[in-house]
Amino acid sequence: MTNRTTITGHRGLDHEEPLIFELGSPENCGVDLPEPAAVESRLGGAERTTPVGLPGLSEPRVIRHYHRLSRQNYSIDGGFYPLGSCTMKYNPRLNEKVARLPGLGDIHPLQPEETVQGALELMHTCAQWLIALTGMPGIALSPGAGAQGELVGLMTIRTALEDRGNARKFVLVPESAHGTNPASAHACGYEVRSIPDDGRGRVDLEAFTAALDQDVAALMLTNPNTCGLFENDIVRIADALHDAGAFFYCDGANFNALVGRVRPGDLGIDTMHLNLHKTFSTPHGGGGPGSGPVVFSEALAPYAPLPAVIEENGRFRLIEHARDSADKPFGRVKGFHGQFGMFVRALSYMMSLGSDGLRQVSSDAVLNANYLLTRLSDVLHLPFEGPCMHEVLFDDRSLKETAVTTLDLAKALLDEGFHPMTIYFPLVVHGAMLMEPTETEGKRTLDSFIEAIRGLVRQAQAGEGDILKNAPYLTPRRRLDETGAARRPILRWRPEQADAAE
Amino acid sequence: MTNRTTITGHRGLDHEEPLIFELGSPENCGVDLPEPAAVESRLGGAERTTPVGLPGLSEPRVIRHYHRLSRQNYSIDGGFYPLGSCTMKYNPRLNEKVARLPGLGDIHPLQPEETVQGALELMHTCAQWLIALTGMPGIALSPGAGAQGELVGLMTIRTALEDRGNARKFVLVPESAHGTNPASAHACGYEVRSIPDDGRGRVDLEAFTAALDQDVAALMLTNPNTCGLFENDIVRIADALHDAGAFFYCDGANFNALVGRVRPGDLGIDTMHLNLHKTFSTPHGGGGPGSGPVVFSEALAPYAPLPAVIEENGRFRLIEHARDSADKPFGRVKGFHGQFGMFVRALSYMMSLGSDGLRQVSSDAVLNANYLLTRLSDVLHLPFEGPCMHEVLFDDRSLKETAVTTLDLAKALLDEGFHPMTIYFPLVVHGAMLMEPTETEGKRTLDSFIEAIRGLVRQAQAGEGDILKNAPYLTPRRRLDETGAARRPILRWRPEQADAAE
Amino acid sequence: MRYLPLTEDDRRRMMQAIGVSTIEELFRDVPKDALLEKAVDLPAGAGELEVERRFRQFADRNVSPAAVPGFLGAGIYRHHVPAAVDYLIQRGEFLTSYTPYQPEVSQGTLQYLFEFQTQVALITGMEIANASMYDGATACAEAVFMAGRLTKRDRFVLSGGLHPHYRDVTTTMAHFLGAETVTPDPDPTGREDLTALLDDETACVVVQNPSFFGHVRDFTDLAEACHAKGALLIVAVTEIVSLGALKAPGDMGADIVAAEGQSLGNAASFGGPTVGLLAGRAAHVRQMPGRLSGQTVDVDGKRGYTLTLSTREQHIRREKATSNICTNSGLCALAFTIHLSLLGENGFTRLARLNHANAVTLAERLEKLPGVETLNETFFNEFTVRLPKPAAVVVKDLAERNILAGVPVSRLYPTRPDLENLLLVAATDTNTDADFDALCDGLKEVLS
């Protein structure tokens, strides 16, 4: 009798929560500020003369609002979150603590250099760790997230090529690549040439070789790739690129498979971004902020963007302008010095694990993924043979005879208390399910996830697919009308709407 | 179809969570400690030789465990919590922040006095605020919670009486009193004489006068009392007590009705405890810690227990020993100096509100309670006429013709997203429902609670009582077998039990 | 290792299940000589206490603006952030969730983003806003390219009053797209007139209000001039609190607003992470980059929210997307929206007035110091003063006296001797009269 309806609409601990605009009143206020001194205005006639229209709420009501909203979210803290390509690993609380230390959380980016030596040293130390782990000598810390890191990598390549006299025209991107790859290529002024896979989930070498001509600036390759597989021809690919005078960009979103075990610099890669919010445990925060430092080979390092931190006789300096740089930076892609707060967290994470621990990270991540592969490949179809790296890709072939889709299976997992894997990505297999367990999940959790998937597939195959097709039932909301949302977009609250909604 | 069963037992965002003992393995560990230096043991043969038997968990699993447990709790942050007598008001986050400042959260109680002048000043300032608000000149900050405050009040009275030569024998306690009152009287070596109410929810003056003889040490009176009513004969009562050579103890648990508007010192009260975790917003924390400072009249102040903080020429001193005291302290009731962390929070709260704000607190608390009284008294029976103070008491008469009890109504409120009021307390009315909304709830919340109660009573009266009798349905657990729990108490996990439970 | 739950026994059993006897077998696709046999040469792991100590050392080598009088701004401002904000954003359900791709279990994030979008639209006076960009500088660049797509033009005029980082980021990115950026010299007196630079090729004009030098203007005329040429007006805002006291860009006729939202809810954090705001016209939504949370209903008819219009985005449109942005600034947006919910109408406008009043008070005091000249007739909470010496020297001298006096313009324009003596000074709600005394006294000393 849990389909009981309630008078209030709340359901036990699950509260329905209106918008702040429906809750607030202009009179209320959740802060107490002193009365401003009476001064002669210097706003020069550009004063605001109309109300903003913001709702006012008391502090208790604000706390309750966001408390209730938070409870409608799935999270790593709450459960298994095997989103492939996203590396939803545990986010240590120590990182949050140190990021808030006075002298780290509150410093201003334009304080005199002498007053931020610790911050610069921290950035430098973080950079040195990343350089050591990737085996690549150059680094730009500033990109705001992975996608911006990609762009920076390509811009650096383009600048190096321009320096040689020809920026070239194309960037090769495998079909399995993340959408940010072609989008970044485009934002860097390149056209994309798509490369198919070879049927084994890797770049089709022939197609690659065919596409590789003197107009090609670079290849953007994710490694391990988005099928969870190591590109075993990577060294050949690198050589071919270099022979063609092109550069090798690696999308490092999947570095969690390699950290401590493989240095991309040893594979012939010229530049690669790192998602600190993936491999290095900085929180995803519901969609950011991230941080996407980029590492460079000797050949590219001189063109990296500003700012940069250097050490000179134990003093740390911030290079903010080309004229202070010994190199040929191509410019600037972000305000100030990058996502400093994320450098703090990532360094705290790296120091906590240390070199041994980081090596164990990739081992356990790969072990966990292969365990899923082994325990699920009789009920889900494996399009490409393993072993996989840190994530395993299934397609929907085993559901083919049923009415159930990848989406349905994902939604049914929500009822089971799991966040689904990444679905319908990569695009190279039908109904993709990409599972990345990460190393911070234990065997017991994996076993329970495996049992759930097995049970659900069994249900689907036993003709009980309706349960899956109508799932989820037990979540704060059931399936949402996404088509309607896009057809008639409502992107903000409006007073009229509220009246209409009554 | 929300009665859907899942494979895992989890239900969407609501996870079933085993005990740590069932989750852990001895190998796992959620902390990394350095290897201890090799030293020659000085444990003298009393070394532990057997394992403790603690489960080991990684840090991520620990976070998830408590995260999930927390989500099974109701809280003020999450919703309305009108527990009468408990003053479940909003607990400001600022208080938590200042309580953790280095130099406040981490100081040791036995640091040299010169190194804790700020802490002593803080305690002194907190004491001065409480003294000003109660109009009583003496104070003991140390009691651990309200009940200990009661005991300290009585001990002080007893010491004063002993000093006069006769400790006397009895303490008068109204029947409506909280259970801690008679228990404290007993712990102070007194016998309890119960005083009935006068049919108006106040102390029966006649019975009181009859009980008041030369063997009576004190009256313990809650004011406003646990029926939510101000004892309007309080001054007469005080006079009678003093005439009989007895003292007047006031249980200050309900001070939220009076703060800023009435000073107990003006009513003839000799001693009273304050629950900082009620009126002064320090968090209840799932059952503590609290803090129960006690204020005293001139007559009693000299007997107050140690420690005490005094100011001498701008320097603050901690009096920890009778020989350093100018007075006649009866002893010590708690380790160190009391719940310092709660003094920090309470003072932060008082300074935030200030004298005007605190006065508004009691006004709004009383207004909210009377609003509930007005809007509910046609569907719930009011045993005693209003106006009430900060809480309103109903009994179960309006449910009499139905099969529904106070307990059922309370459980049905859980489904509606509310924490129920206090039930079956005070004992002086049948099926008591004591509602204390506090001042930190807005009208909208009260209206929604009112609608829920009205609707549920309607359901009960319309013969749909089964819904209430079987409630709750929508909570992490439904009604628990409390009788079974008491009959065959299982108070800890044991390995055998786990096997048996499989 | 505290973050790793697998025990040796688990590992053994799992390898057995998989059918391998060493982890290395799982790495068989890695070229042999690229597989490291030993851990990288870096320090070993450390316990919490040790790591914390190390970070305290880093912190101790910085001067915390909380500890000294400080007047730094230039795009990052120190405001008091209520304790409720930092508590709420650390709740695991917010901190450790991903982008809300499964809306059924992400209503918390989706609803606050919807509220955030509404708040940003309200304070900027625009119709719609997205769910955040990396920061103000990248929001500015994205706004410019959005204007390019909307007007199908690629000449961008960037005011000299635009924050140099915003200009640099936009110019850098435009360069790779082959677009032209027109960047007039900065005019610290705030009298720049951009109408002359408008032509029929111009996609947009970008101004900043208050400008980098602090000047406040009403750009209604410029908006009209832009529109007359078929160009769009983009208003950048680096101090979002100013909108509590100033006419909204939307009310001046702005087509796009690109702003830095750090001032609300977010600590300075050495400049990042912060939160970029992007607001515009509803008609332009399909050219707007970044995520959008939209209202809809679920199968039971209950109101809910979902990411929408994602056909604009890279994961669907790939190289044809409006931007390559993916991860943005969710948690900083959350901090922003919580702070603004706490402020509400009254708090937000009062906070703005308080900032302005403090800045006016300070300006009036500085104007009285011999040798110190304010360049601003108008300003909000930051203004430019001309000193009799290079500002960088003065700032350094004052830093030695434990005063963070402001930002020397030369820090951002090192090659412009004419700007060498200029100092940007900001005053906010966190400054006290004692701070003002310290700065005035300090200045008197170092200038004498």
Add this chain to the structure above:
Amino acid sequence: MRYLPLTEDDRRRMMQAIGVSTIEELFRDVPKDALLEKAVDLPAGAGELEVERRFRQFADRNVSPAAVPGFLGAGIYRHHVPAAVDYLIQRGEFLTSYTPYQPEVSQGTLQYLFEFQTQVALITGMEIANASMYDGATACAEAVFMAGRLTKRDRFVLSGGLHPHYRDVTTTMAHFLGAETVTPDPDPTGREDLTALLDDETACVVVQNPSFFGHVRDFTDLAEACHAKGALLIVAVTEIVSLGALKAPGDMGADIVAAEGQSLGNAASFGGPTVGLLAGRAAHVRQMPGRLSGQTVDVDGKRGYTLTLSTREQHIRREKATSNICTNSGLCALAFTIHLSLLGENGFTRLARLNHANAVTLAERLEKLPGVETLNETFFNEFTVRLPKPAAVVVKDLAERNILAGVPVSRLYPTRPDLENLLLVAATDTNTDADFDALCDGLKEVLS
């Protein structure tokens, strides 16, 4: 006012509904002359920033042990508490919930209390434990009265090695119950023998392990002696971490264990709040004070927890209750149990060994200093040294050198000249070799 949601308009409408026109009408039962017409003479309300500044001032007038080498113990210990603990206990669902009287919506609290009870039972070697007391001192007193009820005797022998606060609290409370307490003089060398004080009237003997002076003993013989006389042995523990290295009191034959749990999960907080632990025999449960969480099932047959055996408690039994305790130390118990869950078997025992190793290292260094003598043959992480001067003077001198050297015994025994030169020195996992250097160097200086 930020904490008050009612608007003036709400108030007006509510008063109208109630039928009053002023708030004062609702206070009509208050004697007229006791109803204040104006606010009490106290400062006006203040914003967050202002309040925070004031508390920073308080804090700045204290020496934070985080900032200097510190060796204080005597019942409160500084250990590293993992960051996870403080995050989790601040979650609103834990922080802002009441005692779990409605178990259906309190399973979180009830389950952690059940786990806490189990952990306390395990580390003390006892069968059961309750859900916490105020602190170690009150737990000790309650243990004594529990023994009194169990034995129906009222003569209590309290070791001279018991923490003076525990003794004082117990003696004070016993006095009001008319019970007799026997309190032998403290013996700082730890050679006290209590068997001689046992008689047929004795309800219990209370010893502390490690003792106030740091001595570690195996009390198995004393337990037997007690039991032979029909008395109970109560073991008090002020440093709970010691149980990771020491034989559990239960294994020595203790009947009740009363302990301070601050060391795990809880900051020093100037001595409070902390968490009292009380463990005992299952057969004695009905005389045990305090709350108990017990396992049961719900109507659907699902395992769950509820407060149980409340017929022992004041809210049911009133004056016949086992204690008057109501609110106890829930949140501190939560911090304790989280920390212990993080530690687990390996961490807990290693933490204990680390503390011991550090203390031994320090003791060996101090023993080499001329004029400094250690009184302890045995100790865990704290020991007593005899100085050539009054310890309080030395401590004060060292405090001026920014070293918190330890606790002078005279601080707790001011009337005992024979103890005047004794200093209690503790070393924990938070001390470094640099701390030891500082203390040794400092001592050499102030003693020379």
